Amino acid sequence: MRTYYIDNANMTLNIYTVNMIKSKDKYHHGNLRNTLIEIATELLAEDGAHSLSLRKIAQKAGVSHNAPYMHFTDKEAVLAAIAEAGFRLLSVEVETAINQVKKDTEKQLIAASCAYVNFALAHPHHLQVMFRHYDAEKYPNLIQISQASLDQLLKIVEAGQKNGSLIAGNPHEITKTIWALVHGVAALSIAYESKMMLSDKNSTEEVVNTFVQLLLNGLSKGV
């Protein structure tokens, strides 16, 4: 590659090099990848996953319909990158929500759950792309980053077990139970336009609080 430059260094190449510097913005040098992800995320939020096309993304970025292939092997890779960005955003929102309440296990669990459901309601198409099925071998980063929210819950659970507010037992199983409940609420809320899980008279916070409280206190009648 380097030899190529030296061997072919000529007038034409010099002009090209100048153009590279001059038109940094126009040609997105070194930045096109991020630009494409940003634009794709916008289009996703506006029109949904089914009408998201590489060609539209490229057009809106001002590049040819082929430029994305310089940064992504195929459309699936773009979706994976969008999903990855989504998990990062979700993680930040959950973390912020947790930090805004006192160091109380119950309050933290509810705050994290609300943040998760609110993210889903605010970015339904994004959540859909985040929880598509991806080849774990192809996108190891994605799988890893997607566990961030799970780890955030795990921390709360382990702290709760230490301070005596949660039952003993495998903390991973407990964490997964909470996650499944919260993810289920989020997914079903999206599928049914909030009509099924949420209600008009109660806020999302109140409804999520009800679900989490039922999980904390249990559905079985104490003897």
Place this chain on the structure above:
Amino acid sequence: MRTYYIDNANMTLNIYTVNMIKSKDKYHHGNLRNTLIEIATELLAEDGAHSLSLRKIAQKAGVSHNAPYMHFTDKEAVLAAIAEAGFRLLSVEVETAINQVKKDTEKQLIAASCAYVNFALAHPHHLQVMFRHYDAEKYPNLIQISQASLDQLLKIVEAGQKNGSLIAGNPHEITKTIWALVHGVAALSIAYESKMMLSDKNSTEEVVNTFVQLLLNGLSKGV
């Protein structure tokens, strides 16, 4: 419509009518709709939702790529029909599972939950199509039928409240909590190839049992 037949009854139409009767199978008269749904479900299971096309379905059914439009307004309508069939199948499997155990609330809840998760694992692409977002006004039947599993859970919950095994309180909220947990387990199992929620050493039944038990007994430490 009827007038049209009478007014235009001629030789040509008679030949066509004969063809209609002769080639009932070939032209799927009155049955093409169901054939298309069946084939679509097969293709969905094999290749996933993203590569399901109306043209492929039509081709496999032996009709022109345009014939489906006689029975469905667009691709979305086909997906809705596939989803509807899926909910009917899920409902049958859940009902069967419930009937195979004693009239014990806990056992019934676990049986129903297992049936739900097993359906998801057996038909991951189908579940994906079932829980896409559909316009409730366009497909009222779909929304209605999709509530069948919820109603099945509700029955168990109400019986459990009556026989004293479940806590008092709004049965709908309790039912939704169970559904959200089970749906969350199903959805996350699919997204992560069962690696996240399920385990290699334990059966699906054992894992689902753990989750449901945690919900029944609660995560909070009793005082």
Place this chain on the structure above:
DNA sequence: ACCTGAACACCGTTCAAGT
């Protein structure tokens, strides 16, 4: 290295036409 234009085999959908 990075980007483009032409080309390929596919889509969903519409419409005039056939039986």
Place this chain on the structure above:
DNA sequence: ACCTGAACACCGTTCAAGT
């Protein structure tokens, strides 16, 4: 009524070519 063939505007992806 039910189905077909041609046509349209889109896709994702590949490849030779440009700077």
